[in-house]
Amino acid sequence: MGIVSRGFGGRRSSRAVNLPPGQYLVEDFPVLSAGPTPLVNLGSWTFTVRSETGEAQEWNWAQFLALPHESITVDLHCVTKWSKLGTAWEGVSLDTLLSDVASSAEFVLVSAYGGYTTNLPLEDLLDGKAWVADRYDGEALSPEHGGPARLLVPHLYLWKSAKWVRDIQLLNNDEPGFWESVGYHNYGDPWREQRYWGD
Amino acid sequence: MARAAVLGRLSWRVADVVDIVEETSTARSLILDVPDWPGHRPGQHVDLRLTAEDGYTAQRSYSISSAPDGGRVELTVQRVEDGEVSPYLVDVVEPGDRFEVRGPVGGYFVWDPDDPAPVLLVAGGSGVVPLMAMIRTRAARGSPAPFRLIYSSRTPGTGVYRQELRVRAESNPGLEVAFAFTRVPSTATDAGRRRVGTDRLRESGWPPDLGPTCFVCGPTGFVESISRLLVDAGHDPARVLTERFGPTGG
Amino acid sequence: MSDTWVDGNGLAGALRELFAVDITTARGTCVGCGTVGPVAGARVYTRAPGVVARCPGCGGVLFRLVRGPDRAWLDLRGVTCLEIQVPDSG
Numbered sequence: 001m002g003i004v005s006r007g008f009g010g011r012r013s014s015r016a017v018n019l020p021p022g023q024y025l026v027e028d029f030p031v032l033s034a035g036p037t038p039l040v041n042l043g044s045w046t047f048t049v050r051s052e053t054g055e056a057q058e059w060n061w062a063q064f065l066a067l068p069h070e071s072i073t074v075d076l077h078c079v080t081k082w083s084k085l086g087t088a089w090e091g092v093s094l095d096t097l098l099s100d101v102a103s104s105a106e107f108v109l110v111s112a113y114g115g116y117t118t119n120l121p122l123e124d125l126l127d128g129k130a131w132v133a134d135r136y137d138g139e140a141l142s143p144e145h146g147g148p149a150r151l152l153v154p155h156l157y158l159w160k161s162a163k164w165v166r167d168i169q170l171l172n173n174d175e176p177g178f179w180e181s182v183g184y185h186n187y188g189d190p191w192r193e194q195r196y197w198g199d
Numbered sequence: 200m201a202r203a204a205v206l207g208r209l210s211w212r213v214a215d216v217v218d219i220v221e222e223t224s225t226a227r228s229l230i231l232d233v234p235d236w237p238g239h240r241p242g243q244h245v246d247l248r249l250t251a252e253d254g255y256t257a258q259r260s261y262s263i264s265s266a267p268d269g270g271r272v273e274l275t276v277q278r279v280e281d282g283e284v285s286p287y288l289v290d291v292v293e294p295g296d297r298f299e300v301r302g303p304v305g306g307y308f309v310w311d312p313d314d315p316a317p318v319l320l321v322a323g324g325s326g327v328v329p330l331m332a333m334i335r336t337r338a339a340r341g342s343p344a345p346f347r348l349i350y351s352s353r354t355p356g357t358g359v360y361r362q363e364l365r366v367r368a369e370s371n372p373g374l375e376v377a378f379a380f381t382r383v384p385s386t387a388t389d390a391g392r393r394r395v396g397t398d399r400l401r402e403s404g405w406p407p408d409l410g411p412t413c414f415v416c417g418p419t420g421f422v423e424s425i426s427r428l429l430v431d432a433g434h435d436p437a438r439v440l441t442e443r444f445g446p447t448g449g
Numbered sequence: 450m451s452d453t454w455v456d457g458n459g460l461a462g463a464l465r466e467l468f469a470v471d472i473t474t475a476r477g478t479c480v481g482c483g484t485v486g487p488v489a490g491a492r493v494y495t496r497a498p499g500v501v502a503r504c505p506g507c508g509g510v511l512f513r514l515v516r517g518p519d520r521a522w523l524d525l526r527g528v529t530c531l532e533i534q535v536p537d538s539g
Binding site: 159 | 454494524
């Protein structure tokens, strides 16, 4: 640890709560981005689930809006060490989106408008653990936070919750995504502090 | 481009704040004493690291504004609203405080004091900081390279170094300084009071056929715009050197 | 829009941790579009889990740098060749 700079606290809250190890609390909603914010036209937006055999199911925006939505309030944990508690979302459960897919795959690779990718075990998307969210805090999800729609997998570090989600590819073999291929942990459980390879 | 140098290992050094100059209501210069400072070239920057009592750290890059002068290094910091590091440096730090720096780093946006070619400096806001290091180094070294600075800020009150630049423009032969303001009433008639565009770059800059080196520094949008105008005006893209510090400032 | 990129000049310190020479003056060729330019001219996104440097010509990813507490990862797959100035050994 370096020398302490007198009077420097950083932009953190000191509210005592139960956070995953190494995390600190924020009240704002930091915007992280690995590239330009893609501007996705709702008229051409699609979301696709593709099985390991290539069978695809696609929704356009109107079809997606017609799917049953759930309200979810969850805590977010970013690997850059901020956590935000009690965030309120609305979205479609992955249980709904994956219900008609015949698959024996164990992994998924999620791709986003703009080229971002992230990988997860398929089981981490099922049983009420993940959503494609299109509303945040009672309003349409803004582009900077991933609108029109983003993946929301709150039990893993937030880089898994791909903004601007476009498709989910089911895979028999795991394939590391954008950050997982350059040092970040393949699974990313914040409670086990799985930040980097080998953690 | 200067020949590559063998560089020592980059390590964090403890810097002591020995003096502070209030530049504007939102910017100040911190004069640091850095033991074993290896010296720097004008245009280079340092990485600065703050550490809180619980071990939390925050790191940013700041351009050096001073000419090489032993272990003395001056940084000029503009407060960024909602920032985490700059408000601390502008509002909290006092002489006697310490933090860590590493550097100097950066070999691209650097002026070579042995190069006699004309130089055009174009600054947007606190992008003037590394350009000031070039102006100060030019004077300290007695370089004959003709310098022209076009310095764009919102209003006269938001620009840093204004007094020093006016004095230097009078006393440093071969240095010309032109100010431009982006947010003054449209009724203002002073020729300086307008945005930097093609006309201003032609009037206050150098013709491309003199082969000047152009240094453009400021917010990303400003630098994108100015560098494009310079290339469109016929300047060699390889001699238009740029440094961008983000959407609103460093 | 929140396209908060800076340029590669600001990576000089992070790259000097890993290399013996300044890499920001090195010239790289983009895999995607063939644009050649200095690392200092890349479009760099730092408000992310790591650093992402993109080609000013096509926006494709040139390289990614992740810094852990005791390790760094550098993925250069978007760059075909880096021309690096080194001290003259003659």
